[in-house]
Amino acid sequence: xxxxxSYLRAIGAVAWKDxxxxxxxxxxxxxxxxxxxxxxxxFNFALELDIKTRDAVTSGVLWVTFVFxxxxxxxxxxxxxxxxxxxxxxxxxxxxxxxxxxxKAISNLAFMLIVEIIILPAYSVLYNTNLFQPGLLLVILLGxxxxxxxxxxxxxxxxxTRTRDVMLPILLxxxxxxxxxxxxKASGGYxxxxxxxxxxxxLNLLVVYDVIFIAISFMVFDYVVEx
Amino acid sequence: xxxxxxxxxxxxLKTVLRGMDFSVDDGEFVALxxxxxxxxxxxxxxxxxxxxxxxxxxxxxxxxxxxDAADVRRRLGVVSHQPLLYVDLTxxxxxxxxxxxxxxPDVDTRINEVLEMVGLASRRDDLVRTxxxxxxxxxxxxxxxxxxxxxxxxxxxxxxxxQDASTMLDEVLRTVAARGxxxxxxxxxLARTEDLATRFDVLSRGKIAASATHEDFGSGNLxxxxxxxxxxxxxx
Numbered sequence: 533x534x535x536x537x538s539y540l541r542a543i544g545a546v547a548w549k550d551x552x553x554x555x556x557x558x559x560x561x562x563x564x565x566x567x568x569x570x571x572x573x574x575f576n577f578a579l580e581l582d583i584k585t586r587d588a589v590t591s592g593v594l595w596v597t598f599v600f601x602x603x604x605x606x607x608x609x610x611x612x613x614x615x616x617x618x619x620x621x622x623x624x625x626x627x628x629x630x631x632x633x634x635x636k637a638i639s640n641l642a643f644m645l646i647v648e649i650i651i652l653p654a655y656s657v658l659y660n661t662n663l664f665q666p667g668l669l670l671v672i673l674l675g676x677x678x679x680x681x682x683x684x685x686x687x688x689x690x691x692x693t694r695t696r697d698v699m700l701p702i703l704l705x706x707x708x709x710x711x712x713x714x715x716x717k718a719s720g721g722y723x724x725x726x727x728x729x730x731x732x733x734x735l736n737l738l739v740v741y742d743v744i745f746i747a748i749s750f751m752v753f754d755y756v757v758e759x
Numbered sequence: 760x761x762x763x764x765x766x767x768x769x770x771x772l773k774t775v776l777r778g779m780d781f782s783v784d785d786g787e788f789v790a791l792x793x794x795x796x797x798x799x800x801x802x803x804x805x806x807x808x809x810x811x812x813x814x815x816x817x818x819x820x821x822x823x824x825x826x827d828a829a830d831v832r833r834r835l836g837v838v839s840h841q842p843l844l845y846v847d848l849t850x851x852x853x854x855x856x857x858x859x860x861x862x863x864p865d866v867d868t869r870i871n872e873v874l875e876m877v878g879l880a881s882r883r884d885d886l887v888r889t890x891x892x893x894x895x896x897x898x899x900x901x902x903x904x905x906x907x908x909x910x911x912x913x914x915x916x917x918x919x920x921x922q923d924a925s926t927m928l929d930e931v932l933r934t935v936a937a938r939g940x941x942x943x944x945x946x947x948x949l950a951r952t953e954d955l956a957t958r959f960d961v962l963s964r965g966k967i968a969a970s971a972t973h974e975d976f977g978s979g980n981l982x983x984x985x986x987x988x989x990x991x992x993x994x995x
Contacts, residue, residue: 538862545859553847556886617841621902623809624843625860626833758811 542627546635550609551642560608564601564647569654571597576658586659591719594655594663595675595712598648599705602679605643607700609636610687619691623757633684633753637746641680648672661723667731668722671738675715678742682708685749689756711745714738760785760910760941761806766815768801775801777965778815788942790956792949792985797962799945803914806943807837820910833861836903836911836940838932840918842895843902846888850879850898853887854905861906869905877901877931893924900931913944917951925951953981961988968992 554560575593579585613619613636622632652663652672683704690699714737721731761783768776775798783789791799804810806819808828817824820834837843844853851870858866874880877897887895896916903911916932917925929951946952952959953973959981961969969988976984 541862542860545856549845549848549852549856552852553845557847612845616846617839617843618845620807620809620837620839620841621843621857622860624807624832624835624837625857626829627860627862628829758809 539628539631542625542631543635543638546622546632547638547642550636550639553612554639554643560605560643561646563608564605564643565650567604568597568601568647568651571600572651572655572658586661587723588720590659590661590663590723591716594719595716597651598644598672598676599679599708599712601647602644602676602683603701603704605647606640606683606687606704607697609640609643610691611696614691619757629754629757630750633688633749636688637680637684637749640684641676644676644680645673648676665722668719671715671718671722671735674735674738674742675711678711678715678738678745679708681742681745681749682711685753685756688753711738711741714741760787760820761943762816762818764816766802766805766817767813768798768805768810769813775965779962779966781960781967783941783943785941786939787958788944788956789958789960790952791943791945791960791962792947792952793962794989798965799962800914802962803912803943803945807835807912808832833906834909836906836908837914838896838899838903838911838916839914840916842887842899844887844895844898847886849884849886850874850890851883853898854902857902857905863906873901873905876904891924892919893921893927896920896924896928897931900928909940911940911942913942913946915946916944917946917948929955949981949985953979959984961985963989963992
């Protein structure tokens with residue numbers, strides 16, 4: 533019981549530390565937000581959309597925005613740990629290292645969700661479409677969980693390399709493809725008002741991918757961070 | 760307190776530590792000196808459980824590495840040339856964070872004690888990014904002793920400090936970090952090292968080439984002892 537408590541306390545400490553530091557500096561969130569707004573603005577001008585086309589492409593535009601903004605956030609989040617040796621400070625703590633992984637994954641997820649909460653209304657206004665549907669919001673949450681789960685693991689790996697900014701997308705995008713495809717398909721289903729039984733298989737797949745990616749990351753994080 | 764037998768560490772094809780033997784008794788302050796690339800930092804990282812040995816046995820405070828890494832880490836404090844602190848948090852927030860990571864009871868009282876010890880109580884609510892390098896290093900010592908470890912590892916703690924800051928750090932290392940603890944320190948600052956340590960091991964080409972105490976080479980002669988050992992190594 534005591535061990536379980538210290539494990540949960542460590543997860544909470546890592547997530548709290550990231551959020552507290554970010555709320556003060558706002559380096560990571562501002563970069564993610566500016567980038568996301570620019571992307572949806574560019575798409576808005578580039579695509580001359582009628583209502584039918586708009587519903588078809590919205591999910592793609594949204595996920596491209598989230599994924600690239602998320603990569604910025606993941607890179608920065610792990611770089612902060614590496615640059616002043618703080619990653620060593622974390623690894624020296626007498627807790628199971630998966631607690632560090634979960635703490636970082638939770639803060640990375642929180643950053644993504646904050647950006648998404650701001651981007652969704654902006655997108656709704658620019659594209660004159662309603663994105664506030666419970667089903668769509670669930671898909672965005674599940675997709676973001678999968679993205680943060682794999683992204684946190686791979687950013688811990690790429691941050692050890694000299695070319696970390698380039699390395700993360702190269703490692704991450706091929707691995708994250710299953711989550712992205714299912715998230716885009718499920719989001720598209722909700723936006724095009726498809727019947728629920730046509731969306732359900734994509735939702736199920738998304739949940740399965742999330743569970744698999746979290747389980748794999750939990751098992752291998754220790755080996756990724758140790759020399 | 761620390762026992763290392765036939766330690767080998769390889770990075771790919773490069774062998775950094777070549778069957779190194781090393782031991783430190785309880786309460787001893789051992790300085791590990793050697794040229795750049797000798798493997799000092801790699802060795803300390805293995806003792807700190809941040810790197811895995813390729814071969815050999817490493818025992819710290821009665822626990823085997825890497826098997827009992829969490830038990831070793833609980834008894835270990837590390838001060839390196841990097842402060843391991845978050846610059847966008849205050850000193851108190853940094854220590855509170857580490858206190859939670861070490862699951863310390865009554866962490867607020869302990870933080871007060873530690874800040875007093877390292878002389879930063881008056882700056883406790885300032886962001887670490889506003890601290891000078893010397894103050895950051897003192898706070899780093901506070902972070903390292905927060906959980907009252909029995910073994911301390913110092914990896915080049917004077918790097919980047921001016922004379923005044925180094926002198927102040929000397930005092931904090933002696934009175935706060937080293938007192939009553941077992942210490943292994945690496946440093947290129949031989950004058951300060953000679954002043955602090957009780958035993959001096961020269962690490963050269965991945966092995967301990969020589970080991971001596973003050974009595975063996977006489978006061979103020981660490982540099983000539985060190986040079987002699989390296990010259991001897993080159994001849995072989």
